[in-house]
Amino acid sequence: MTASFHDLAALEGEGRPFVVATVVRSQGSSPQKAGKKMAIRADGSIVGTIGGGRVEHEVIAAAREVLRKGAPRLVRYHLTRELAMCCGGEMEVFLEPVFPRSRLVIFGAGHVGRALAETAGRCGFAVTVVDDREEWLTAERFPTAEELRLEDPRDAIDRLPWSGEAFVVVATHEHRLDEEIVHLLLQRPLRFLGMIGSRRKVERFRQRLAARGLPEATLARLSSPVGLNIGAETPEEIAVSITAELIAVRNDHVRREKAKRWGTEGID
The missing domain is CATH 3.40.50.720 (NAD(P)-binding Rossmann-like Domain)
Incomplete structure (x- = not known):
């Protein structure tokens, strides 16, 4: 299930930083289509999903690095060549850090x-x-x-x-x-x-x-x-x-x- 805007607002209310991961491009057979979102906290816990499996694990790791650096990042995944996933296809995910007001x-x-x-x-x-x-x-x-x-x-x-x-x-x-x-x-x-x-x-x-x-x-x-x-x-x-x-x-x-x-x- 994708993270909703209500979910993101609730996360912001926690007062802790997190990353919004949005699928911005999906080609071929991939776990999620463009527009799907998930949120990742600094400890790696998530709200929503962009398909699970190896790609989601990689996105979580990249999101935690984005939080440490404090800058957004666009990541690309070739689901067969790089991640050895059977579904094939490609995904681009935009990682945007959110730092709520203390x-x-x-x-x-x-x-x-x-x-x-x-x-x-x-x-x-x-x-x-x-x-x-x-x-x-x-x-x-x-x-x-x-x-x-x-x-x-x-x-x-x-x-x-x-x-x-x-x-x-x-x-x-x-x-x-x-x-x-x-x-x-x-x-x-x-x-x-x-x-x-x-x-x-x-x-x-x-x-x-x-x-x-x-x-x-x-x-x-x-x-x-x-x-x-x-x-x-x-x-x-x-x-x-x-x-x-x-x-x-x-x-x-x-x-x-x-x-x-x-x-x-x-x-x-």
Whole structure:
């Protein structure tokens, strides 16, 4: 069965990169005709099929290479000469990489949250903002956010669809709430988890979370104080420092622990 546009949209919603393989030319006896599609994730798992067998195996291998290089590619297969398939014929398959916008969930609709939503959104993140304060979480304050969730952040954690590609920044108006959110999120599969705070606040948090049974390896996943050290002071500057770290992690430019340089250490 060919991958449908609904299938491709669902894959994009996962937030993970994949390749769309489309048969663009088919001559003679071949497994699929022009127009048929399949999608290939980075791990080699697929949605849809272009006929199975040796040719599909070759397409999957080529698609994974396309993801690594980040550029589309047209591949041609002589189904008898090259692949020793009995059906004969030829196929051309266009491999197109798809890199969905990384999803950023911001807990906290305060001044920093507002500036971060704007800055990160302009840098290619699909932003969701969560807060239970109706007067703060408005479309007027967050015109570029894709989703606003007016609810208790702890309830939102249970309802949001998490994946290993999600980015999260915790910046609420209450320290105890920050701690509860971080405790819950450290038990979820995330690409990045950051929290605003001073070194003193972060150290207290780590001690309390350790006392609640979280191992050191789990606590090490928390990037806090979040942001690169650029001497940021205003909410807008802080948003730039945080977004810079998000971009570094998204692009695998530096390891997460090396990217962090205490950009929000002055915030308590």
